[in-house]
Structure formats: C-alpha cells, structure tokens
Amino acid sequence: MRAIFNAPDRTEADRLWREALTQWRKDHPKLVQWAEAAIPDSLTVFDFPAEHRVRLRTTNGLERINRELRRRTRVAGIFPNPESCLRLVSALLAEPDDEWMTGKVYLNLNP
Structure with missing residues (x-):
C-alpha cells in the first residue's frame, strides 16, 4: 500500500494498485473487495500538486x-x-x- 501512495504519479499508482489486487485476489478476497471500493477515492490525492500530497494523504x-x-x-x-x-x-x-x-x-x- 505504501508503494501505491508513494508513486510519482497517478498512472504509476493505478498500475501498482492493479498489480496488488492481482496478487491478493486468490488469498484475500475480502481485502480485494474492500480495496476495489476504497482505494480509487483515496487516489484522488494525485490530482493535487506533488508538494501537497504528503500533507493531504497523512493524518x-x-x-x-x-x-x-x-x-x-x-x-x-x-x-x-x-x-x-x-x-x-x-x-x-x-x-x-x-x-x-x-x-x-x-x-x-x-x-
């Protein structure tokens, strides 16, 4: 998950997210179901400038x-x-x- 949100841009984050879903699908179907619903909304942080992303994606x-x-x-x-x-x-x-x-x-x- 950290690699997804540390990706340099949205394209790379989407690629890493799809790759993670493929790896998790067999062993963790509930996690995949949750991730498919939750992660796309979280990736909107990539719509902001790079210098704002760290502050927006952390608490x-x-x-x-x-x-x-x-x-x-x-x-x-x-x-x-x-x-x-x-x-x-x-x-x-x-x-x-x-x-x-x-x-x-x-x-x-x-x-």
Whole structure:
C-alpha cells in the first residue's frame, strides 16, 4: 500500500494498485473487495500538486493535535461538567488555529 501512495504519479499508482489486487485476489478476497471500493477515492490525492500530497494523504497534523489534547486533559483529570471540558478543549484548539492563520502556511494554494 505504501508503494501505491508513494508513486510519482497517478498512472504509476493505478498500475501498482492493479498489480496488488492481482496478487491478493486468490488469498484475500475480502481485502480485494474492500480495496476495489476504497482505494480509487483515496487516489484522488494525485490530482493535487506533488508538494501537497504528503500533507493531504497523512493524518500527522491531526494526530499531533489529538496527542496534545489528550496530554492536557489528563492533567485536568475529572471535569465537573461538559462545559468545562469544552472550554479547555476550545482554548487548546484556538492556539494551533492562530498559528495557522498568522504563521507557517500548511498548504500554499497560490502559486
């Protein structure tokens, strides 16, 4: 799967995907059924410029934010009510939002 998404272009990714399906068809029919339904939608990442693909096909940024939320909410322990949890999480999410709005450009869509 990694080779498919690391392919240099859509043509090569399609070739590698068809090759993988051929190899899996006999031993893993359920996997092939899933892949035939799911992978074509995932390959739309190749419609974007090459420098955007890595950021679009991974969840690294989201995982980093989730780790930070988990770390900070563990310190608080038990919240007295849902609103207090929402206030803390909202405050924590406002920080990366401000950084994205004023700082580093995550995806530059203007050439």
